Amino acid sequence: xxxxxxxxxxxxxxxxxxxxxxxxxxxxxxxxxxxxxxxxxxxxxxxxxxxxxxxxxxxxxxxxxxxxxxxxxxxxxxxxxxxxxxxxxxxxxxxxxxxxxxxxxxxxxxxxxxxxxxxxxxxxxxxxxxxxxxxxxx
Numbered sequence: 653x654x655x656x657x658x659x660x661x662x663x664x665x666x667x668x669x670x671x672x673x674x675x676x677x678x679x680x681x682x683x684x685x686x687x688x689x690x691x692x693x694x695x696x697x698x699x700x701x702x703x704x705x706x707x708x709x710x711x712x713x714x715x716x717x718x719x720x721x722x723x724x725x726x727x728x729x730x731x732x733x734x735x736x737x738x739x740x741x742x743x744x745x746x747x748x749x750x751x752x753x754x755x756x757x758x759x760x761x762x763x764x765x766x767x768x769x770x771x772x773x774x775x776x777x778x779x780x781x782x783x784x785x786x787x788x789x790x
Contacts, residue, residue, distance in 0.1 A: 658699035738775035
């Protein structure tokens with residue numbers, strides 16, 4: 653096996669491995685458990701290694717080096733507009749009810765009183781509160 657790339661974390665190595673496998677190149681990850689269990693040893697063992705068979709090494713390295721950033725504008729055009737923006741001012745800086753629930757759960761875990769439990773959204777820019785469409789009523 654030939655090592656074509658090294659990573660500090662196994663998650664980055666798995667993303668690269670997925671890219672290679674989509675292109676039909678079988679790949680393996682080495683030393684992921686050593687780095688995962690003893691992360692301070694990452695530099696000593698050379699990080700998490702992405703390996704391929706020698707006959708695929710040149711093509712695999714070229715695929716990993718390929719700049720795919722020009723594809724990003726095309727992908728972003730396909731995305732729907734931000735569904736959670738303030739209806740009053742249009743700001744995307746809103747607090748979702750789920751975030752409010754998590755703060756309530758965190759306050760319980762820290763033995764602090766619950767300040768609120770809301771199903772409405774709140775805009776940080778103008779202070780507007782509204783209930784998102786499809787929210788269950790109490």
